[in-house]
Amino acid sequence: MVLLYDWSDKHKEGVTLMNSPVHASDLPDNQFDIGIVGAGMVGSALACGLARANYRVVVFDRQRPPPFDPQSQPGIRVSALSLASQKMLADYGAWQYIEAMRRCPYRRLAVWEKSAPRLPLPKLGGHRGTLFNCKDIHTPELGSIVENNLTHLALHKAMESLPGITSMCPANLEDLNFSPDTATLTLTQHPPVTMKLVIGADGALSQVRKWANIDFSSDQYEQQAMVITVEYAGKQQDITWQEFTPTGPLAFLPLPDVAGKHYASLVWYNTADNIDRLMKLGESQLIGQIWQHYPDCLPAVTGIVDRGRFPLIKRHAQTYFSKRAVLVGDAAHTINPLAGQGVNLGFQDVMALVAILSRDGKPLADPGEAVHLRRYESERRPLNGQMMLAMDLFYHAFSNNHTPLKLLRYLGLNLADKLPFAKQQVLQYATGIKSPPRWLFR
Numbered sequence: 001m002v003l004l005y006d007w008s009d010k011h012k013e014g015v016t017l018m019n020s021p022v023h024a025s026d027l028p029d030n031q032f033d034i035g036i037v038g039a040g041m042v043g044s045a046l047a048c049g050l051a052r053a054n055y056r057v058v059v060f061d062r063q064r065p066p067p068f069d070p071q072s073q074p075g076i077r078v079s080a081l082s083l084a085s086q087k088m089l090a091d092y093g094a095w096q097y098i099e100a101m102r103r104c105p106y107r108r109l110a111v112w113e114k115s116a117p118r119l120p121l122p123k124l125g126g127h128r129g130t131l132f133n134c135k136d137i138h139t140p141e142l143g144s145i146v147e148n149n150l151t152h153l154a155l156h157k158a159m160e161s162l163p164g165i166t167s168m169c170p171a172n173l174e175d176l177n178f179s180p181d182t183a184t185l186t187l188t189q190h191p192p193v194t195m196k197l198v199i200g201a202d203g204a205l206s207q208v209r210k211w212a213n214i215d216f217s218s219d220q221y222e223q224q225a226m227v228i229t230v231e232y233a234g235k236q237q238d239i240t241w242q243e244f245t246p247t248g249p250l251a252f253l254p255l256p257d258v259a260g261k262h263y264a265s266l267v268w269y270n271t272a273d274n275i276d277r278l279m280k281l282g283e284s285q286l287i288g289q290i291w292q293h294y295p296d297c298l299p300a301v302t303g304i305v306d307r308g309r310f311p312l313i314k315r316h317a318q319t320y321f322s323k324r325a326v327l328v329g330d331a332a333h334t335i336n337p338l339a340g341q342g343v344n345l346g347f348q349d350v351m352a353l354v355a356i357l358s359r360d361g362k363p364l365a366d367p368g369e370a371v372h373l374r375r376y377e378s379e380r381r382p383l384n385g386q387m388m389l390a391m392d393l394f395y396h397a398f399s400n401n402h403t404p405l406k407l408l409r410y411l412g413l414n415l416a417d418k419l420p421f422a423k424q425q426v427l428q429y430a431t432g433i434k435s436p437p438r439w440l441f442r
């Protein structure tokens with residue numbers, strides 16, 4: 001990888017001079033096959049995939065991932081990565097770096113509802129929900145909880161080891177213009193950069209989406225998510241679980257141990273007002289509230305490491321491409337994090353686009369041709385849309401006390417647990433081992 005800007009050293013020295021070229025002799029010409037705006041988790045994965053297909057790629061970002069400190073407590077932003085995402089990261093040479101830093105594999109996953117309906121129900125067995133186990137699908141684990149910063153850093157390390165990637169981070173982009181054959185990005189303090197295809201991997205508020213005049217639908221959920229990183233006592237957990245309550249789900253995600261201490265990420269969905277109140281509490285008061293509201297299976301919380309709040313907004317781009325621009329990841333879709341699917345869907349976009357833009361591992365003459373971008377859109381947009389719809393159904397079905405719905409979800413959760421074949425299928429779809437059948441998405 002060619003580094004055009006190196007922010008990290010200047011940053012360490014506290015110098016805020018940005019955008020100064022550091023390897024002037026390495027400056028390539030300003031023509032690339034593909035430019036990627038946004039080198040977050042999705043953009044940097046895509047850069048790796050496209051460079052492996054022998055494209056000449058340039059990536060732009062406002063920032064680089066922070067360095068890893070093994071003694072640091074876990075960061076507040078974490079994601080549950082599916083087995084399919086882990087495999088993609090391994091194929092792209094990034095997983096080894098995550099393994100060398102830290103991750104927390106989870107082997108079991110449970111969902112249940114807090115209050116069973118007071119109705120004459122058939123006896124469905126011991127517990128009120130569904131427990132998935134990696135043994136059900138004969139894998140050593142169901143996935144991993146990884147700090148977003150570490151996935152990001154691992155992918156940047158993988159990019160560094162690949163020829164064909166030029167990194168312009170930090171870059172300050174000013175404008176994007178198209179001709180019939182090219183897309184050109186204008187930067188502050190740098191000559192314009194031209195490419196055959198520009199990819200918007202620049203997150204939920206995508207500037208590429210705006211420049212390409214791609215409209216999007218947007219809907220804010222009533223609930224918000226509060227994420228709390230906690231330290232806990234007892235045994236290290238290998239289970240992630242979610243309890244549905246009438247005010248919103250309460251989730252537990254185990255994190256890797258640091259210096260012999262156990263950590264977890266709690267996600268507390270609730271109204272904006274209640275989250276306002278929780279955010280303002282002192283440490284011991286917040287621990288008290290967690291004890292009051294979380295179920296008994298929560299291990300003893302001994303400290304609060306960090307907390308943050310996230311409004312939940314669903315966005316979907318009306319089209320995934322326009323002219324010579326195409327969108328991936330959160331730039332194309334943001335989804336309710338209820339089932340931890342956001343970045344996993346982004347990685348699926350990456351795998352689909354890389355497969356479409358390479359023929360037997362070789363680059364196409366013109367990756368920006370509409371025929372390829374249309375194929376990508378028709379493959380990914382319906383799947384992402386249906387996943388968003390499924391999350392909406394889940395959100396609304398579990399956010400009210402309507403008796404028939406209570407009965408249905410109680411039966412659904414319990415029956416799922418009692419039907420081994422159905423359970424195995426659901427688990428294979430959830431971990432990305434298998435794609436759901438097409439008819440499910442019509």
Ligand SMILES: Cc1cc2nc3c(=O)[nH]c(=O)nc-3n(C[C@H](O)[C@H](O)[C@H](O)COP(=O)(O)OP(=O)(O)OC[C@H]3O[C@@H](n4cnc5c(N)ncnc54)[C@H](O)[C@@H]3O)c2cc1C
Binds near residue numbers: 040203343
């Ligand atoms: C509370 C919460 C919990 C979640 N949990 C999970 C989970 O368990 N599993 C899961 O799969 N997903 C989860 N998600 C979703 C996941 O975090 C996102 O889907 C993911 O971060 C999107 O990655 P991205 O690379 O597409 O976008 P981003 O992470 O937003 O990255 C965009 C990049 O573009 C750069 N950028 C932006 N604008 C510009 C510009 N103009 N010029 C240059 N660079 C630019 C940014 O600096 C950034 O590096 C969760 C989300 C939330 C809110």
